[in-house]
Amino acid sequence: MSNLTDITPLRWLMRNPIWGFVLLVFIFFSLMSDHFFDYRNFQNILVQTSTIGLIALGMTLVMINGNIDLSVGATLALAAAFAVDVQSWAMFATWGNWQILPAVCLALLVGLLMGAINGFIVWKTGVDAFIVTLGAMLGIRGLVFVYTGESSFYAMNFAYSDFSALSVGPLPVLAVIFLVCTLIVHLVLSRTVHGRNTYAVGGNREAAVNAGIRVGPHMMVNFMIIGFLAALSGVLLSTQMGAATPNLGRDYELWVITAVVLGGTKLTGGKGDIIGTLGGVLAIGILRNGMNLMQVPAFYVYVILGSILIAVLFLDKRFNRTEDGGLRL
Amino acid sequence: MLLNRLKAGGPAIAKQGILVAFILFMIVFSFMSDRFLTPDNIMSVFRQSAIIGVMALGVTIVVIGGNLDLSVGSMLSFATVLVVDLHDKVGPELAIPIMVLATLCLGAINGFLIGILRLNSLIVTLGMLSAIQGLVLIYSGGQNVDIVDQRGTWFAIFGRGSVLGIAAPIIIFGLLAILFHVIMTTTPFGRKVYAVGGNPTASVFSGIPRSRIVFTTYLISALCVAVAAIILGSRVMGSQNNVGQGYELQVLAAVILGGTSLLGGAGSILKTVLGVLMLAFIQNGLILMGQPYYTQWLVTWVVIIVAVWLDVAAKRGRLFSPIA
Amino acid sequence: MNEKLEPALRLKGIVKTFPGVRALDGVDFEVMPGEVHALLGENGAGKSTLMKVLAGMYQPDEGQIIIAGQPVRMTTPIEAKAQGVVLIHQELSLVPEMSAAENIYLGELPLKSFGRVDWTTLYERSNAILERLNCNFRGEVTVVNLSIANQQMVEIARALTVDARVVVFDEPTASLTDAEKVVLFEIINDLKARGVGIVYISHRMDEIFTLSDRITVLRDGSYRGTLTTADTNEDEVTRLMIGRSLDLSRDTATPTLGETVLEVRNLTCAPLYRDISFSVRAGEVVGFYGLVGAGRTEIAETLFGLRSADSGEILIDGEKVQIGSPPDAIALGISLVPENRKEQGLVLSMNCRDNMTLPQVQNLASGPFVSSSAENEIFDKYREKLEIKTPSWRQTVRVLSGGNQQKIVIGKWLSMQPRVLIVDEPTRGIDVGSKSEIHALLRALAAQGYAVIVISSEMPEVLRVSDRIVAMYNGRIMREFTADLVTEDSLVQAISGIKATEVA
Structure with missing residues (x-):
């Protein structure tokens, strides 16, 4: 973790097998498709990846913490709806392009709030996060439908939908936001006390409690981080589409969890890192992009993805079977 | 106070929480709308809840056995598309058995990976959810399917028929519920499922074939999905290729609401039926009160969390979690 | 030994009850600075409860805890640690995926600005401790890669992050090899030489007699006496522990043996x-x-x-x-x-009867159903035979006492006619x-x-x-x-x- 310097590339790859896979699909599609190995396409991949990638960063924290969040897709849709709708509120009518600012702030705040609600319930009631966020997934999605009246919102301010076309130097702005967030979350997880305690709580909760680590607040903070990132992801997605639909982000929780598990984070908590998650997200992104370029129907991606997920689980079990000690149970 | 009483009465009373909540809801709704407690309305709620209900029966058994099944939603898409598509190609008498067999195969894959290879059920069924969805899309070529001659086929009886004025879906749901209730409470198999879910290690130490039991629970879950698909296909006489999307969560919500613990070893088929009906009545009641359709999801959110919270609180003997 | 000193830690008349059990009944215990005081007792004698009281995990119902002459109240392990009382758990309480250093300073990681961990200080301090323990690994290592013995060293190293007055070792040698034990004993002697009071809990007489200065014996939650190790022998200790001289006689005459x-x-x-x-x-x-x-x-x-x-x-x-x-x-x-x-x-969530008949439930079927009467017959037979105390077969086994639970398990297998x-x-x-x-x-x-x-x-x-x-x-x-x-x-x-x- 902290002593990356004295590790050879091969060993590093052994510990992060997902990057081997990323390399493999990268080479595969470079050979198989004329359009894949192209700078513009790489930009595409990063932009396409950013939506799921941002949420996956938060999911990594939550899962290392020993929880799970199924409500991210709904939070994304709610934030997107707010971001697009608030711009057109009458009170901001005279603000010009500045009307985007309160809209985006409110959207992010909503994400933060949804995360806080989830985290607070998990902390105070002691109900399993799976159940809490499963309820929230239905509830927040219901909120989206009720709020939008089951119809789509369209951004009237073109500056909003133009945002996603901007670039910072050679990189599209969406990719930059994603990469910056990746770096920040990585630093939070690996360098800060909150990040380290996140591992402690997920890895051995009793030990963490005995050591005086306050389990509840750490969990709540992580839920707030994922809520914020899901909202950010929703805002960015709505700038790409220039609209927010009530069904936005459906099934995203599944993609995100798939990416995070591919990246080596354990469902039981205590293990995983952002480098792995980035690999998981990129693997999915490259796979989707490459198959699209090869004109494989999108359906096959589902099958391949599901199979990979199960295969990873199987291999992990094969190579890390130590706990049973030969007892046939 | 309430909590102390709950604790003193032991889990027996705590487990009746769902029944109490159910009755409360019924009373409140019947005051809010005249039409709520009419026989017609009740029948229509029962009929609408049949599909989720049948799937929830299977998932309840899986969960009692200590696992999860998130793949039932896309499995429902798969089964419905298959049976509707085959209906016009080979006729219903062949379409139904082929579909049932194919769906059982998917259940067997789940069962093999989770029961025999002991992989984490959440992730495996998540992967299957994605894979089966892809399978449906490949099979249907992304098209929706439907039955051309909707009037001339006996396939219609499952979704549209009725016996003595009771709609067929209700009868199927009711019979299956009774069947599975009897299986779970009175047969050796049912006992073993509870044992394996309650303590897999102790079950093996008692000579119970744990792998086989878990495998079978997934077969049952798949069978339930197949039955639900027959009802759905027969009622709609067609199918969108993602018709089951999101069903897994509504099903799981009903199972959890029924008080079946996600940890396994506890729960009951009849309580799940209650959970299913409660969700259906909430949906119906809110619509009768003129609320937008999706308000039910908001209410479901609150109901699920409060229900599970009270259950957890009764077990630990205090309302709030002691963690700092 | 230095007799004029105040005890590093003193427990006076500690009482701790749980619903239905008096786990500790007026226990007195003290440990002097620089002394190894062994705590002995059979399983269930109250050793672990006493330890948890010491470590701030349980609050005593009555009695006093006196540290360096001052009565104290410790409501959490952190407070106990702040008072200089450290418990080294029998079951390792480490976070496997974190480094040894992070585990040593778990909950007290040194801070820099913006909530960042001060790695330099962390590694410096933890490596200093590990060196003092003669450990051949460094604080940067991830715990999951360490042997059980080295993991135990990390656990012990935790005790040294504070100026410990009293260190409690709970069965520390259970998972150690002989060579590792030697190292552990050196550490204990080193702590002792530096004036730390050691509470040493073990079942192994040989260890207790080589290490300890005094021995306190608990039986059935109450204090049975303290002996000076040098003046006693295993027989006396055993007698205190089990309440009588070791009874070598067997209950019945040897029956005739079969094939x-x-x-x-x-x-x-x-x-x-x-x-x-x-x-x-x-x-x-x-x-x-x-x-x-x-x-x-x-x-x-x-x-x-x-x-x-x-x-x-x-x-x-x-x-x-x-x-x-x-x-x-x-x-x-x-x-x-x-x-x-x-x-x-046992399947704790199941009732008594169902637990007992679990292995043969398939054979008890009449038609497709489990025959309730056949089950009840078996249960009643063994309830009587083994004198299992339960109000009804419907009782969940979770709430039974340990003895009755064990009888259910024995009954389960006897009913199989093995x-x-x-x-x-x-x-x-x-x-x-x-x-x-x-x-x-x-x-x-x-x-x-x-x-x-x-x-x-x-x-x-x-x-x-x-x-x-x-x-x-x-x-x-x-x-x-x-x-x-x-x-x-x-x-x-x-x-x-x-x-x-x-x-x-």
Whole structure:
């Protein structure tokens, strides 16, 4: 973790097998498709990846913490709806392009709030996060439908939908936001006390409690981080589409969890890192992009993805079977 | 106070929480709308809840056995598309058995990976959810399917028929519920499922074939999905290729609401039926009160969390979690 | 010893009750600076409760905790640690995926700005501690990659992050090899030399007599006395512990033995056990005595089809058999009452009757249904026979006492009418009264013609119930004794790895 310097590339790859896979699909599609190995396409991949990638960063924290969040897709849709709708509120009518600012702030705040609600319930009631966020997934999605009246919102301010076309130097702005967030979350997880305690709580909760680590607040903070990132992801997605639909982000929780598990984070908590998650997200992104370029129907991606997920689980079990000690149970 | 009483009465009373909540809801709704407690309305709620209900029966058994099944939603898409598509190609008498067999195969894959290879059920069924969805899309070529001659086929009886004025879906749901209730409470198999879910290690130490039991629970879950698909296909006489999307969560919500613990070893088929009906009545009641359709999801959110919270609180003997 | 000093820690009249149990009943205990004070007692005597009181995990109902002359209240382990009282857990409480240094300073990571961890300080400090412990690894290592012994070192290193006044060691040698033990003892002596008071909890007499200065004995939650190690002997300590002189006599006269039912030849499952040969006759109780980890449980698991042996033969009634799974074992008439009642023996969420009939529920079916009357018949029979105290068969086993739970497990296997009954640690965590009941029961079963194997880590138990005793050490059978010839000394030597010939 902290002593990356004295590790050879091969060993590093052994510990992060997902990057081997990323390399493999990268080479595969470079050979198989004329359009894949192209700078513009790489930009595409990063932009396409950013939506799921941002949420996956938060999911990594939550899962290392020993929880799970199924409500991210709904939070994304709610934030997107707010971001697009608030711009057109009458009170901001005279603000010009500045009307985007309160809209985006409110959207992010909503994400933060949804995360806080989830985290607070998990902390105070002691109900399993799976159940809490499963309820929230239905509830927040219901909120989206009720709020939008089951119809789509369209951004009237073109500056909003133009945002996603901007670039910072050679990189599209969406990719930059994603990469910056990746770096920040990585630093939070690996360098800060909150990040380290996140591992402690997920890895051995009793030990963490005995050591005086306050389990509840750490969990709540992580839920707030994922809520914020899901909202950010929703805002960015709505700038790409220039609209927010009530069904936005459906099934995203599944993609995100798939990416995070591919990246080596354990469902039981205590293990995983952002480098792995980035690999998981990129693997999915490259796979989707490459198959699209090869004109494989999108359906096959589902099958391949599901199979990979199960295969990873199987291999992990094969190579890390130590706990049973030969007892046939 | 309430909590102390709950604790003193032991889990027996705590487990009746769902029944109490159910009755409360019924009373409140019947005051809010005249039409709520009419026989017609009740029948229509029962009929609408049949599909989720049948799937929830299977998932309840899986969960009692200590696992999860998130793949039932896309499995429902798969089964419905298959049976509707085959209906016009080979006729219903062949379409139904082929579909049932194919769906059982998917259940067997789940069962093999989770029961025999002991992989984490959440992730495996998540992967299957994605894979089966892809399978449906490949099979249907992304098209929706439907039955051309909707009037001339006996396939219609499952979704549209009725016996003595009771709609067929209700009868199927009711019979299956009774069947599975009897299986779970009175047969050796049912006992073993509870044992394996309650303590897999102790079950093996008692000579119970744990792998086989878990495998079978997934077969049952798949069978339930197949039955639900027959009802759905027969009622709609067609199918969108993602018709089951999101069903897994509504099903799981009903199972959890029924008080079946996600940890396994506890729960009951009849309580799940209650959970299913409660969700259906909430949906119906809110619509009768003129609320937008999706308000039910908001209410479901609150109901699920409060229900599970009270259950957890009764077990630990205090309302709030002691963690700092 | 320095007699003028204040005790580093003193407990006065500690009372702690749990619903239905008086776990600690007016316990007095003190440890001087620079003293190793051993705490002894049988399972269930209240040692672990006392420790948890010490470590701030439990609050005593009555009594005082006095540290360096000041009465204190400690409501959390952190407060206890701040007072200089550190508990080293028997079960490791480490976070596997974190570095050793982070584990040492868990909950107290040094901070820089913006909540960042100050790695330089962290590694400096933790490496200094690890060096002091003569550890051959550094704080940067991830704990999951360390051996059990080194993990224990990390656990011990935690005690040194504060200026510890008192360090409590709970069975620290349970998972250590002999070489590692030596290192541990050096550390303890080093702490002692620096004036730290040590509370040392162990079952192993030899360790206690080499290490400790004084010995305090608990029995049934109450204080039984404190002895100065130099002036006492094992016999006196044992007498205090079990409340009487070691009773070597067995309950009944040896019954007539039948044919050999089970025979094991050269059974090997490396590295757990090697070259195991023994036999059991009908009507006989064979006791397997040894330390935890000697390979006894693993042999039982193999006989019950839960493990496959590398080589060797198992014979039932003189015929070679293959046991591939528990159902195979059950079909051959082998039953196993497992070591861990709650994890392996019972489905805690099920009722008494269903637990008891679980292995044969398939055979009790009439038509497709389980016959409730057949089940009740079995349950009533064994409830009466074993005197199980439960209001009804509907009672969830979770709420029963340890003794009654154990009887349900025994009943479960007796009702299968086995030929060979293997009982692993039959009285672990059971109160004294139920203990002797279970001992009597095991003798009675043998008298009825069962071939019984009893695995136990408690010498009085083995001596009391066995006709023959097999002593194991480190995966091998060291010696076999008959009940008439066994002595306590020879038994202790055998399970400590000392061969008979080496004893003068």
